[in-house]
Amino acid sequence: MKLILLGAPGAGKGTQAAILQEKLGIPTISTGNILRAAIKNETPVGLKAKSYVDAGQLVPDEVIIDVISERLQESDCQSGYILDGVPRTIAQAEALENAGIRFDAVVAIEIPDERIVRRMSGRRVCESCGASYHIVSVPSKVEGVCDVCGGRLVQRKDDKPETVLDRLSVYHRETEPLKGFYEARGILKTVEDRPSVDETSRAILAVLGCEV
Secondary structure: OEEEEEEOOOOOHHHHHHHHHHHHOOOEEEHHHHHHHHHHOOOHHHHHHHHHHHOOOOOOHHHHHHHHHHHHOOHHHOOOEEEEOOOOOHHHHHHHHHOOOOOOEEEEEEOOHHHHHHHHOOEEEEOOOOOEEEOOOEOOOEOOEOOOOOOEEEOOHHHOHHHHHHHHHHHHHHHOOHHHHHHOOOOEEEEEOOOOHHHHHHHHHHHOOOOO
8 A cells, every 4th residue: 555644744644654554564655764865875866865965955856756766666665655754745746646656545634733733842753763752642661762763852843832833834835735636636535633643543544444
């Protein structure tokens, strides 16, 4: 199954992607992680991306799509994958289509802005592996320590209250239109955020037609 998770920053996409990865046995492809890996491994696409990063510029869409295409050719993606972090805009969605990358379903997690603002202040991310936690709803076993790799958990600048409203504004303007884009293709699945992570996971699996 080839999936995209959509939702505002703080909607729980990272947490749900990790759960779906385990339940469905497919990898989560994090754009940020594979971009860093391509740069570190000095692949041809990685070197191209590095030239933009070193110049302090945003990596252009066509390079991002090349990095994703390269990663999706690896053997662990042959049974499916969950794409995390792209597309963020209609232009990126069109570029993925033009590259021949298709999806079985796009799951949009719906959550009110005011709940996100409350939620974000408790979010923590592993600075080593990128695993996502929440101090209330998804705490690590040891406070401040990643369960996956033992790395230090930090609050990202983007998750601080003073930046959340700006991020939501960008989401509504640039990313939310993707719901209409994928609805027109008949693959959009909408899930209302539930009171718990497990309930939301069950709702997502249900709309995907998977056993809960």
